[in-house]
Amino acid sequence: MTADVVIAGAGPNGLMLACELSLAGVRPIVLERLNGQTKENRANGLVGQVVRALDRRGLYERLSGGAEPPRPSPAFVFGAMPLDLSRLDDNPMYGLPVPQHRIEQVLAERALELGVEIRRGHELTGLSQDEDGVDAEIAGPEGSYRLRTRHFVGADGGRSITRKLCGIGFPGVTRDDSVSRGAHVTVPAELIDPVTGGLNVPGYGPIPPFMHHRTDHGLFVYAPFPTGTLVHATEWNQDGGDQPMSLDELRDSVRRVLGVDLPFGPPEGPGPHQLRRVSGGNTRLAERFRDGRVLLLGDAAHVHSAIGGPGLNLGLQDALNLGWKLAAEIHGWAPPGLLDTYETERRPAAERVVMHTQAQSALIAPGPEVTALRALFTELLRDERTTKHIADMMSGADIRYDLEGTHPLTGRPAPDLVLETATGSVRLAELTRTARPLLIDLTPDAALAGALDGRRDRVDLVTAKTSQDGVPTAVLLRPDCYVAWASDSLRPDAKEHDTLRTALASAFGAAR
Numbered sequence: 001m002t003a004d005v006v007i008a009g010a011g012p013n014g015l016m017l018a019c020e021l022s023l024a025g026v027r028p029i030v031l032e033r034l035n036g037q038t039k040e041n042r043a044n045g046l047v048g049q050v051v052r053a054l055d056r057r058g059l060y061e062r063l064s065g066g067a068e069p070p071r072p073s074p075a076f077v078f079g080a081m082p083l084d085l086s087r088l089d090d091n092p093m094y095g096l097p098v099p100q101h102r103i104e105q106v107l108a109e110r111a112l113e114l115g116v117e118i119r120r121g122h123e124l125t126g127l128s129q130d131e132d133g134v135d136a137e138i139a140g141p142e143g144s145y146r147l148r149t150r151h152f153v154g155a156d157g158g159r160s161i162t163r164k165l166c167g168i169g170f171p172g173v174t175r176d177d178s179v180s181r182g183a184h185v186t187v188p189a190e191l192i193d194p195v196t197g198g199l200n201v202p203g204y205g206p207i208p209p210f211m212h213h214r215t216d217h218g219l220f221v222y223a224p225f226p227t228g229t230l231v232h233a234t235e236w237n238q239d240g241g242d243q244p245m246s247l248d249e250l251r252d253s254v255r256r257v258l259g260v261d262l263p264f265g266p267p268e269g270p271g272p273h274q275l276r277r278v279s280g281g282n283t284r285l286a287e288r289f290r291d292g293r294v295l296l297l298g299d300a301a302h303v304h305s306a307i308g309g310p311g312l313n314l315g316l317q318d319a320l321n322l323g324w325k326l327a328a329e330i331h332g333w334a335p336p337g338l339l340d341t342y343e344t345e346r347r348p349a350a351e352r353v354v355m356h357t358q359a360q361s362a363l364i365a366p367g368p369e370v371t372a373l374r375a376l377f378t379e380l381l382r383d384e385r386t387t388k389h390i391a392d393m394m395s396g397a398d399i400r401y402d403l404e405g406t407h408p409l410t411g412r413p414a415p416d417l418v419l420e421t422a423t424g425s426v427r428l429a430e431l432t433r434t435a436r437p438l439l440i441d442l443t444p445d446a447a448l449a450g451a452l453d454g455r456r457d458r459v460d461l462v463t464a465k466t467s468q469d470g471v472p473t474a475v476l477l478r479p480d481c482y483v484a485w486a487s488d489s490l491r492p493d494a495k496e497h498d499t500l501r502t503a504l505a506s507a508f509g510a511a512r
């Protein structure tokens with residue numbers, strides 16, 4: 001066996017998984033067919049609960065460049081309709097406007113720090129597996145070679161060769177009735193509203209920033225990101241052609257969508273700059289996320305419209321879910337069936353993204369019936385509960401993994417706790433950076449430590465106090481920061497000790 005885990009693909013999700021495995025004491029090899037990091041601009045940022053998850057690994061600070069913890073965004077957009085999130089008591093919508101190439105750079109740096117071997121210019125070409133391991137065939141710069149590994153993960157994108165080599169189907173729909181054009185541009189300063197930051201388009205009127213803007217003829221987006229201003233126009237029932245994309249083509253499309261000219265020029269600054277035409281799109285979900293010792297991750301397992309930017313919220317959390325389970329399998333303490341819960345937990349999350357991106361695509365389409373549907377949705381969104389429902393869905397905050405236990409936090413992401421420990425005040429997000437399972441005991445007598453006997457090699461204990469109201473008195477956290485067990489008792493009784501031991505066994509295996 002050359003490796004415990006080989007990952008195909010050094011995209012964001014493959015790199016995140018590599019970091020998680022390394023934190024858990026497994027050294028993966030990452031194969032990437034490209035010689036260097038791609039300069040292609042895809043995601044413009046991270047949206048949803050993944051921002052908190054990255055904070056819990058110390059990666060938020062690296063990406064934001066500041067020391068402040070993440071804060072929820074006061075506004076977002078659903079199907080080109082504004083969501084006023086400032087009204088919500090418990091706003092789940094976090095955002096981090098960082099381009100994907102920077103996210104990949106930060107994840108690659110972190111992976112290398114953690115000792116991951118990234119082989120660039122090495123392309124997966126074949127796969128076979130037996131009971132004990134997987135043989136990968138690779139075309140490298142010095143010729144073809146084979147690697148034998150205990151587990152193989154395909155994080156090789158929507159056209160995943162891993163998925164194809166395993167014969168896993170990718171059912172779904174391909175739409176070819178839309179053309180989306182986008183580019184980094186410079187907009188004349190006199191068109192920018194100094195108060196709202198939006199555009200005042202001559203002959204058309206104000207268009208707010210970042211809010212998708214639907215007209216009778218298509219969709220327009222003006223997005224002044226710190227790294228550059230993006231203008232996008234989407235039209236329906238059009239053939240994008242195959243000539244190279246140009247700013248003039250975007251100008252023509254914006255004119256058709258808005259009905260007036262928007263003056264703009266080429267972008268300033270070093271780039272990389274976007275100039276892209278995307279025709280149609282795919283919504284597909286892999287039939288299975290696992291084939292024996294081979295697993296699919298990120299876009300290899302699911303693709304969908306980029307509307308609302310849910311891709312990395314989904315894929316990076318797939319990686320957080322899979323990393324510790326795969327490591328547990330390799331270390332030999334995984335309880336039976338743990339690795340299968342990767343799919344049972346993450347498939348519903350992917351299905352939900354498929355549902356809301358398709359719903360949003362329907363809501364931005366042209367036609368009077370859609371306009372009527374939007375009027376109805378606008379009325380519904382005046383109700384705070386509807387806004388909360390949509391925000392929870394888009395951010396992934398409504399995920400509840402099916403774990404045994406009756407506490408309302410069981411199966412949900414951990415709340416943001418501030419703990420007073422013997423060494424001072426600390427945010428939970430600072431305690432989870434090692435990616436170790438944690439039992440947080442806030443009971444006055446620190447009564448729960450004994451439950452960890454036989455599992456102290458796997459589960460860390462934090463005893464602390466808190467002055468926060470409405471938080472549990474004890475929480476058992478998985479490495480992906482989902483709650484495996486929680487209690488509100490100040491003095492847990494024998495029954496609660498038993499339920500804690502059951503939760504420890506089902507997440508972290510038998511005591512040794």
Ligand SMILES: Cc1cc2nc3c(=O)[nH]c(=O)nc-3n(C[C@H](O)[C@H](O)[C@H](O)COP(=O)(O)OP(=O)(O)OC[C@H]3O[C@@H](n4cnc5c(N)ncnc54)[C@H](O)[C@@H]3O)c2cc1C
Nearest residue numbers: 009011012013033042043044124156157298299309311312
């Ligand atoms: C236009 C656009 C806009 C988007 N906007 C957003 C957004 O705002 N927010 C958001 O969260 N998401 C967005 N997404 C989605 C996001 O970009 C993807 O979900 C994300 O890139 C998936 O990451 P991945 O690591 O799974 O796959 P990829 O990023 O596709 O990486 C796969 C890697 O595998 C490598 N590879 C492929 N085949 C092989 C092989 N045989 N051997 C070795 N290596 C191989 C590839 O070279 C690549 O580096 C957008 C996507 C698009 C297309």
